[in-house]
Amino acid sequence: MPDLLIELFSEEIPARMQAQASADLKTLVTDGLVEAGLTYASAAAFATPCRLTLHLEGLTDRSRPVREERKGPKVGAPAQALDGFLRSTGLTVEQLESREDKKGAFYVAVIDKPGREAADIVAEVLERTIRTFPWPKSMRWGNGSLRWVRPLQAILCILTGDDGAEVVPVTVDHITSGNVTRGHRFMAPDAFSLTSFEDYEAKLMRARVMLRPEARADAIWAEATSQAFATGLEVVEDRALLAEVAGLVEWPVVLTGRIDDRFLALPPEVLQTSMRAHQKFFSVRNPKSGRIERFVTVANIEAADGGETILTGNQRVLSARLSDAQFFYDNDLAVAQAGMQPWLDGLSAVTFHNKLGSQRDRIDRIAALAREIAPSVGADPDQAFEAAQIAKADLRSEMVGEFPELQGLMGRYYAAAAGRAPEVAAAAEEHWKPMGPSDAVPVAPVSVAVALADKLDTLTGFWAIDEKPTGSKDPFALRRAALGVIRLVLENDLTLKIKSILEDQYINTIISTVEAGLGSILLGESDGDENWMLGAYNVYDSQYVKMTSDEVKSFVVAGDVTLQPTIGDNGYRPERIRNKEAIANDLLSFFHDRLKVYLKDQGIRHDVIDACIAMPGNDDLTLLVKRARALQATLQTDDGINLLQGFKRANNILTQAEAKDGVEYSYGAELKFAEAPEEKDLFAALDAAEEQIAPAMRSEDFGAAMAAMAALRGPIDAFFTAVQVNADSQILRRNRLNLLSRIRTICLSVADLTRIEG
Secondary structure: OOEEEEEEEEOOOOHHHHHHHHHHHHHHHHHHHHHOOOOOOEEEEEEEOOEEEEEEEOOOOEOOOEEEEEEEEEOOOOHHHHHHHHHHHOOOHHHOEEEEEOOEEEEEEEEEEOOOEHHHHHHHHHHHHHHOOOOOOOEEOOOOOOEEOOOEEEEEEEEEEOOEEEEOOOEEOOEEOEOEEEOOOOOOOOEEEOOOHHHHHHHHHHOOOOOOHHHHHHHHHHHHHHHHHHOOOEEOOOHHHHHHHHOOOOOOEEEEEEOOHHHOOOOHHHHHHHHHHHHOOEEEEOOOOOOEEEEEEEEOOOOOOOOHHHHHHHHHHHHHHHHHHHHHHHHHHHHHHOOOHHHHHHHHHOEEEOOOEEHHHHHHHHHHHHHHHHHHHOOOHHHHHHHHHHOOHHHHOHHHHHOHHHOOHHHHHHHHHOOOOHHHHHHHHHOOOOOOOOOOOOOOHHHHHHHHHHHHHHHHHHHHOOOOOEOOEOOOOHHHHHHHHHHHHHHOOOOOOHHHHHHHHHHHHHHHHHHOOOOEEEEOOOOOOOOEEEEOOEOOOOEOOOOOHHHHHHHHHHOOEEEEOOEEOOEEOOEEOOOHHHHHHHHHHHHHHHHHHHHHOOOOOHHHHHHHHOOOOOOOHHHHHHHHHHHHHHHOOHHHHHHHHHHHHHHHHHHHHHHHHOOOOOOOOOHHHOOOHHHHHHHHHHHHHHHHHHHHHHOOOHHHHHHHHHOOHHHHHHHHHHOOOOOOOHHHHHHHHHHHHHHHHHHHOOOOHHHOOO
């Protein structure tokens, strides 16, 4: 079985496209070969800045012959039907077979497809792959029709078997395949021929090309850390940058340079971000001081002077870049030390959303909410309010304007420079978190208060204007915000009644938008004759009506109001403001959906979560999760499983009896009517369980409550074994049904077990 080697040689492929391109080459070629009837033992794809390479081992040298049978029209069918069938098969009437089934005789076309040589199939598949390659961006050059990410210069395609290497002839526009490639464009540009993949990789290495991306990355990291260690420093780990730089060079040469002393006072994050974004430099840190003192750059050539010229040029460009950063930082410090007021005023001109106002409007809402939340998270209300007021001020700074990824972090530096308390400065950075599932959650109380307020305001705002996520679309990252709230609450073990917070914040959002002139409030419905408008603009008589916040709030709370967010060409189009409880319930359901996803990743079953969500107090997420964990732990025991079966049996019997009799059996069973010992034992067991479950639930000790409930397993099993519920005596029957009602009531006081599957 031969091996296949393909190389597509071109001008530089952008580093960000190389990994996907090599994967696409592998997929397109292997899928095409398999579809054509070839198999292979293994496949590996590689990428460098100038080439995409694919190596297949153990390729079959010929596809198998295939016999295909196609059922045609009935014998005697109209000529048009038969002619169409003959055209699709390429056969004549004489070549068709006639067969019969229970519906009569019909034609069958038997088509024999002979096997094909591997070289012919490879040529066909490779040409199709090249012409249809899915580059994110591509270009066409010259007079040909081929589009490629950069001009394609050569195609190498050989099959290597026991009798040597064979060139697979492929022609794409003006390019014809061969068995020749080139090495490093500067250090070894001459062409050389190949006979196998091993020959290819070895000759490339001698020609100053490291074929494997992971080998280039390992070489860069090893040399960079070695050079840093020799000077008592360490390289700041950056895997994304390492992968990118490995895609920029075919022969990595690591060089270490110095940063001018005048820039060392810049925050290390500024130095690192500037060097990474503009120069693709690695930062080298002093582990004792935490300062960034040097940089590592990776050249693509072994210079005669050992890289001195390269370093001199890089340091000159870097100094220019860092001079800009120093200028931004100095200007920002001056504003921060003067109180940040220009930034805060400037946020009024930054639109957050055309229906929700500016960033300044939003900050006012967040600050008020942070003050309200603060006592519940152990934060000082005044500090939480202060932190929220300045948390987004750095969005107007010059440094964040240049490097948006530094938002929050620069806010911390500037807040500290302004003399703010450390807790306030930390909140400026941490209130954005968590940004994703792997991001750390703030634990400092002030930061937690502002982070919660920020995310809860975002969610209530977009719910107020009915901009909710739909399907896979979530343009405002509301799912991420909800997950952020969940993680903040759970990982800090907070007790928050989220529903009441959502209701209040919804009202505050409506008031804020009205006061900002983004809408009006209409009392009642428009009848075409008069509209009683309150708020920013009265459409009926074109008069501006000003109300105080308390007046507006009193009407919003009443519920019978309509929000008029815009005035269209055809007059006013009111939108009903939904009742605050409806908004809160809808948003709480959204939180519960996100919580299911979050807990599913931790092994909590969805039906267990549903059983707990159905209970009162489900807006306390910490309480809800504690209940779910305790229930799942109980259901993983034999007692828990058997108790669930006993509960469902009791519930089914009781439900059927209530439906049949038209009454509710919930009036309390009496011990004096109990006959069997098992029946009396169940009374005692239920009494004992109630005495344990009630205080455990009040103290939120769900583990103890579940344990007490699981202890009912034995008495319930014994009762159903020994006692006939639907006895002939109506007195006994009613008493036993009321006893089942006690079982149901006790079990449902812990969780809604009717939602548990199985």
